[in-house]
Amino acid sequence: MKKHSNRAELLLAGMVILLGVAMAPAAASAEPRGTAAAQAPQMPVFRFENFTTANGLPNNHVFAVLVDGGRVWAGTEDGLALYENHVWKTYTTADGLAHRAVLSLALDKRTGDLWVGTMGGLSRVSGGRIDSYTQLNSGLSNDVVYGISVEGENVWIATAAGGCRLNLHSGEWSLYNERNTPMLEIWAYGVSATPTKVYYAIWGSGLLEYDQKTGRWDKYEDPDGENEMVLFKDQGLIHEIVTSVSYVDNIVWAATYFGASRYDGRYWHNFLTKDSGLPSNFINQVRGVDATRAWFSTDKGLAYYDGTNWAVYRPSLKDGKPEMTVRDAEGKVTAIAVTTAPAHNYVLGIDFDGDDIWVATAKGLSHGIRQHR
Amino acid sequence: MSVAGVGRPALLAGVLVAIAMWSLGTVHAREQQPSAESLDYASPLEVLISPDGTRLFVLCQGSEEIRVLDGASYAPIKKIAVGRVPRGISLSPDGARLFVANSWDDTLSVIDTKALEVVATWPVGAEPSSVVEDRAGKRLFVANRISSDVAVLDAATGTEEKRLLGGRGASYLALSPDGTRLYATHVYPNPSPYRTAPESEITVIDVGRAVVVDRIPLHGIAGVFHTAFSADGRLGVVAEYHPKNLVTLAHLEHGGAFEYTLMVFGADVGKTVEVPLDELERYASQPFGVAIAPDKSRIYVSSGGSEIVTVIDVPRLLRFIHAHPAPFVEDLAASANYVVTRIGVGMNPRGLALTGDGRRLFVANRLDDTISVIDTRNNEVTATVKLDGPKSVSPLRRGEQTFYTARYSFQGQIGCANCHIDSTFDGLQWNLEPDGFGRNTVDNKLIEGIKGTQPYKWTGTNPNIPTECGPRTEKYFWRSENYDDLTLADLTLYIRSIEPRPNRWKLPGYELTPAQERGKAIFERSVDKFQNPIPEANRCAFCHSGPKGTNQKLFDVGTKKALDNPGLFKSPPLTNIALTAPYLHDGSARTLEEIWTVYNTQDKHGRTNDLTKDELNDLVEYLRAR
Numbered sequence: 001m002k003k004h005s006n007r008a009e010l011l012l013a014g015m016v017i018l019l020g021v022a023m024a025p026a027a028a029s030a031e032p033r034g035t036a037a038a039q040a041p042q043m044p045v046f047r048f049e050n051f052t053t054a055n056g057l058p059n060n061h062v063f064a065v066l067v068d069g070g071r072v073w074a075g076t077e078d079g080l081a082l083y084e085n086h087v088w089k090t091y092t093t094a095d096g097l098a099h100r101a102v103l104s105l106a107l108d109k110r111t112g113d114l115w116v117g118t119m120g121g122l123s124r125v126s127g128g129r130i131d132s133y134t135q136l137n138s139g140l141s142n143d144v145v146y147g148i149s150v151e152g153e154n155v156w157i158a159t160a161a162g163g164c165r166l167n168l169h170s171g172e173w174s175l176y177n178e179r180n181t182p183m184l185e186i187w188a189y190g191v192s193a194t195p196t197k198v199y200y201a202i203w204g205s206g207l208l209e210y211d212q213k214t215g216r217w218d219k220y221e222d223p224d225g226e227n228e229m230v231l232f233k234d235q236g237l238i239h240e241i242v243t244s245v246s247y248v249d250n251i252v253w254a255a256t257y258f259g260a261s262r263y264d265g266r267y268w269h270n271f272l273t274k275d276s277g278l279p280s281n282f283i284n285q286v287r288g289v290d291a292t293r294a295w296f297s298t299d300k301g302l303a304y305y306d307g308t309n310w311a312v313y314r315p316s317l318k319d320g321k322p323e324m325t326v327r328d329a330e331g332k333v334t335a336i337a338v339t340t341a342p343a344h345n346y347v348l349g350i351d352f353d354g355d356d357i358w359v360a361t362a363k364g365l366s367h368g369i370r371q372h373r
Numbered sequence: 374m375s376v377a378g379v380g381r382p383a384l385l386a387g388v389l390v391a392i393a394m395w396s397l398g399t400v401h402a403r404e405q406q407p408s409a410e411s412l413d414y415a416s417p418l419e420v421l422i423s424p425d426g427t428r429l430f431v432l433c434q435g436s437e438e439i440r441v442l443d444g445a446s447y448a449p450i451k452k453i454a455v456g457r458v459p460r461g462i463s464l465s466p467d468g469a470r471l472f473v474a475n476s477w478d479d480t481l482s483v484i485d486t487k488a489l490e491v492v493a494t495w496p497v498g499a500e501p502s503s504v505v506e507d508r509a510g511k512r513l514f515v516a517n518r519i520s521s522d523v524a525v526l527d528a529a530t531g532t533e534e535k536r537l538l539g540g541r542g543a544s545y546l547a548l549s550p551d552g553t554r555l556y557a558t559h560v561y562p563n564p565s566p567y568r569t570a571p572e573s574e575i576t577v578i579d580v581g582r583a584v585v586v587d588r589i590p591l592h593g594i595a596g597v598f599h600t601a602f603s604a605d606g607r608l609g610v611v612a613e614y615h616p617k618n619l620v621t622l623a624h625l626e627h628g629g630a631f632e633y634t635l636m637v638f639g640a641d642v643g644k645t646v647e648v649p650l651d652e653l654e655r656y657a658s659q660p661f662g663v664a665i666a667p668d669k670s671r672i673y674v675s676s677g678g679s680e681i682v683t684v685i686d687v688p689r690l691l692r693f694i695h696a697h698p699a700p701f702v703e704d705l706a707a708s709a710n711y712v713v714t715r716i717g718v719g720m721n722p723r724g725l726a727l728t729g730d731g732r733r734l735f736v737a738n739r740l741d742d743t744i745s746v747i748d749t750r751n752n753e754v755t756a757t758v759k760l761d762g763p764k765s766v767s768p769l770r771r772g773e774q775t776f777y778t779a780r781y782s783f784q785g786q787i788g789c790a791n792c793h794i795d796s797t798f799d800g801l802q803w804n805l806e807p808d809g810f811g812r813n814t815v816d817n818k819l820i821e822g823i824k825g826t827q828p829y830k831w832t833g834t835n836p837n838i839p840t841e842c843g844p845r846t847e848k849y850f851w852r853s854e855n856y857d858d859l860t861l862a863d864l865t866l867y868i869r870s871i872e873p874r875p876n877r878w879k880l881p882g883y884e885l886t887p888a889q890e891r892g893k894a895i896f897e898r899s900v901d902k903f904q905n906p907i908p909e910a911n912r913c914a915f916c917h918s919g920p921k922g923t924n925q926k927l928f929d930v931g932t933k934k935a936l937d938n939p940g941l942f943k944s945p946p947l948t949n950i951a952l953t954a955p956y957l958h959d960g961s962a963r964t965l966e967e968i969w970t971v972y973n974t975q976d977k978h979g980r981t982n983d984l985t986k987d988e989l990n991d992l993v994e995y996l997r998a999r
Contacts (some may be wrong), residue, residue: 069620105635109586110534110535111535111536111538111585112582112585113538113585114582124538125540126537126538126585127538127576127577127584127585127586127587127588128587128588129538129563129574129588131564135970135986136966136967136970136971137963137964137967137970138964138965138966139966139989139990141986142986147935161986168536169498169520169536170878171951172853172888172994173995174888174990175987175990177987179985179987180987199502235911248623
C-alpha cells in the first residue's frame with residue numbers, strides 16, 4: 001500500500017478491519033511437525049473460557065480489553081462492558097458514554113479512572129461517573145479515538161486526526177499533527193507514553209517518538225520506503241503502516257500490518273511469519289511484557305514470544321478446533337494438545353491478570369486461565 | 374486580604390457618602406471608595422476545638438489568620454498569619470498539627486499546635502478549600518474548588534501524589550468515623566444537559582487506596598456544603614441548596630425559588646433521603662455547617678442567609694423518614710415533625726463545632742466577627758465572643774452583610790449569595806419574570822470584577838449596579854420591602870469592590886504560554902486565514918476589548934433562540950471565563966469550545982470557521998488566561 005493512499009480508501013479499509021466482520025479463515029503460516037509435546041519449550045498453556053452475547057457480552061465484536069484488579073472491562077461495538085463478581089454490566093451512551101463503539105481502553109493506575117476511546121469521542125469513567133469529551137465540546141482532535149495511554153497527569157490520545165494530549169491539572173489540550181510533528185499521515189492508531197518517551201503508532205507514517213525532556217519529535221520509518229518488500233531487514237521499522245506500539249523497559253515493540261519490530265534504541269529486530277513464530281504479518285496490537293517478551297494480536301491468532309520461542313493460540317484455521325503450537329529457536333513447530341482456544345482467530349487486544357490473560361477478538365472475549373503443568 | 378476579596382492595594386482610605394436617586398427608572402449611586410478600616414475584619418468562617426478542649430481555633434478569612442482562643446474563657450491567645458483567603462481547617466488525628474487551606478494562593482499552612490506557629494507552607498491545587506488527614510497520618514486530602522479535584526498529599530512532606538476527580542467546585546471534606554471513607558462535596562453543579570435539573574454528588578473516596586469508589590447522586594441539587602456523621606457512622610447529613618431554576622422565578626410567595634435541605638444517608642435510613650429544613654415563613658436560607666451530637670440525639674445546621682442554627686431531633690427525624698417513604702422535600706409542613714428549634718445567632722453563620730461532650734456548640738458568624746456559644750441543653754446562646762477587629766461597621770461591611778442576608782426577601786427566603794455563592798456564581802440558568810414567563814432564560818454570570826462593565830443583564834437593560842441590584846432585584850426577586858437608599862448604596866459599594874480571584878491559567882509574571890500567544894494573535898487578528906479582512910465588529914478583540922474583555926455594547930452573535938425577545942446581547946466580560954461554564958446568554962454552550970463548534974455556524978460570533986482545531990484550541994487557551 002502506498003504511503004499516501006487515498007484517505008477514503010484507507011478509512012474504509014480500516015473500518016472493515018476494525019469491525020472484524022466476516023473474517024475468512026486463511027492458510028496456516030506454520031505446520032506442526034508432530035514432535036512430542038514434551039520436547040517442546042515450556043510455553044504458557046491456558047484454558048480459555050469465552051464470553052459472547054450468549055453469556056453476557058453486549059456485542060461479540062470486542063475491540064479492547066483491560067484488567068483492573070478483580071474487574072475486567074471490555075470495549076465492544078455496542079457499549080463498554082464490565083465483568084465483576086461473575087456478572088456483566090454494560091455502560092452505554094445513556095450512561096454518558098461518548099459512543100456505543102468502544103475502540104480503546106486505558107487505566108490511570110494512580111486514580112483508578114478508566115479512559116475509554118470510542119468512535120464518537122473520549123470518555124472518563126471515575127467512580128461510576130462518566131464524563132465525555134468530543135471534538136465539539138473539548139479540544140479533542142477527533143472523535144475517533146484509537147488509542148490512549150495515561151502518564152502522570154497527562155492523557156495521551158491517538159485519534160483519526162493525529163495525536164492529542166490532555167493535561168489533567170491545567171485542562172489544556174495539545175494537538176500533534178502534520179503541522180507540528182514529522183507526521184505525514186495523521187491517522188494515529190496507538191500510543192504508549194512513559195515519563196521519558198512517548199511513542200505514537202501512525203497508520204502510514206511510521207513511528208513517532210516524543211522526548212518528554214526536550215520536547216522534540218523524532219520519526220522512525222521503513223528504510224524500504226513505500227515498498228512492501230523487505231529489502232533491508234533489521235535496518236529499521238518493518239513497515240510504515242504501524243498499528244500499535246508498546247514501550248516497556250526502554251524497548252519499543254511496534255506492530256504493523258506487515259510484520260513487527262523491536263527497537264532497543266540502537267538496533268532493530270524485525271519479525272515476519274517467514275522467519276519467526278508470528279502466525280501472520282497482519283498485527284492489530286502488540287503488548288510488550290518486558291524487554292524480551294511480548295504478545296501479538298494478529299488476524300490469525302494470538303502469539304506469544306518469550307525472547308526465543310513462540311507460542312500461538314487460536315481455533316485451527318483448517319477446522320476451527322482448539323490449537324496451540326510452539327516454535328523453538330530452530331524453527332521447529334510442535335503442536336500442544338489443548339481443548340480450548342480463544343473465541344476467534346481475529347484478535348484485537350490482550351491484557352494480563354496475573355498469570356491469566358484476557359483476549360479481545362472479533363467474535364467474543366476470552367479469559368485464558370493459566371494451566372501449570 | 375480584606376473581607377470578601379477586596380485586595381489591599383485597591384483599598385484607599387475614604388469616607389462613604391452614598392446617595393441613591395431615582396431618575397426615569399434608573400438608580401444612581403455615587404462612586405465611593407471603601408474604607409481602609411475593612412482590612413481588619415476577622416470574618417470567622419470555621420471553628421475547631423482541640424481534642425482536649427483547651428483551645429479554640431478560629432479560621433478568620435478576612436484577616437487571613439488563625440485566631441487561637443482559650444477553650445473555656447474564650448480569651449484570645451494568639452493570632453497566626455496564614456495564606457491568602459483561607460477557607461478550610463482541620464486538625465491531625467493526634468491534634469498536634471493544624472492544617473489550613475489557603476484558597477487564593479493555593480497553599481496549605483501547617484501549624485504546630487503546641488508552638489502555635491506555621492511550620493510549613495506547601496503548594497497544592499487550584500483554590501484549596503478544605504483539608505483532612507487520614508487516621509494513619511500518612512496522607513492529606515485537599516479539596517480544590519477550581520480544579521474540581523481532591524489532591525492526595527504525603528502528610529510528612531506535602532508532596533502531591535495524585536488528584537482524584539471530584540464534583541465541580543470540590544470544596545468540603547469529611548472523614549467517616551471509622552476513618553475508612555472520605556466524603557467530598559462541591560459547590561457548583563456538575564455539567565448536565567441544557568435546561569435539566571442540576572446534578573450534584575457526594576464523592577466517596579476509599580482512604581486506604583486513595584481512589585474514588587462511589588458517587589452518591591444528589592438530583593436537583595446545586596450548592597453542597599459540609600457533611601457530618603454520627604459517632605456510630607450510621608447516619609450522615611449534608612447541607613445543600615435545592616434551586617428551582619427550571620420554572621420562572623416569580624413564585625417566591627409559593628416557595629418557588631429555593632429549598633434548603635439536608636441529604637440524609639447511611640445505614641439508619643438505608644438510602645439517600647432529602648429532608649427540608651424550611652417551614653412556611655421560616656426558611657433556612659444558605660445552609661452551610663452541620664454537626665451531629667455525640668449521642669446522636671441532635672443535628673445542628675447553620676444557615677448563613679437566615680442567621681440561625683436549626684436544631685433537629687434525630688429520633689423524630691428517623692421516625693418521620695421511615696413513616697414517609699415517598700419524597701417529601703416539597704412539604705413545608707414536614708420540618709415541624711423534627712425541627713426542635715431555630716436559634717438566632719450572628720450575621721452569616723457558617724462553621725460549627727461541638728465540644729467532645731456535646732454540651733457546647735460554637736458558631737462562626739462570618740459577617741459580624743463573633744463566635745456564638747450555644748448551650749445544647751437548653752438551645753440558648755450563652756455567650757457571644759467578639760473577635761478583635763474594627764470597632765465600627767464600615768459601609769463596605771454593611772454592603773457585604775446585605776449581600777449575604779436573606780432578610781430582605783419575602784419570608785426571608787433568598788439573598789444575593791444564593792445565586793452568587795461566595796460572591797461568585799452558581800452555574801445555573803434562570804428564567805426571570807420581567808422578560809415574560811418562559812422567555813429569555815439567562816445564564817448566571819460571575820460578578821467578580823464587574824465594576825465598570827455596565828450595562829448589566831444580558832440584554833443590557835440595566836444601566837448600572839444600583840438599578841440591577843435595587844428596584845429590579847427588589848421587585849422581581851425579593852418581592853418584599855425595598856432597600857433604603859443607604860443600604861442600596863452599601864450593597865453597590867460591596868459589589869463594585871469584588872475583585873477577581875487570581876487567574877490560575879496565567880503564568881507568573883503574566884507571560885503567555887506558546888499556545889496562549891498563538892491564541893492571542895487569533896483574538897486580535899484583522900484578516901482571516903484567506904487574507905480576507907474581518908469586519909471590525911466581527912473581530913474578537915472589538916467586542917471583547919479592554920482589560921475586562923468587554924466593550925460594554927450589545928451585539929447579535931447569531932445565538933438568538935425562539936424564546937429570546939431580542940437578538941442583541943451584551944458582550945460579557947472575560948474575567949476568569951474558564952471558571953464559569955456554561956456559556957452564551959442562555960448557557961446553551963456547555964464549554965468554551967461549543968461557542969464556536971456548535972453555535973457559530975454563521976460566523977457571527979467572530980470569524981472562526983476558518984480555524985483549524987489546533988487554532989481553536991489556542992484561542993481557548995488564551996481566553997482561559999484572561
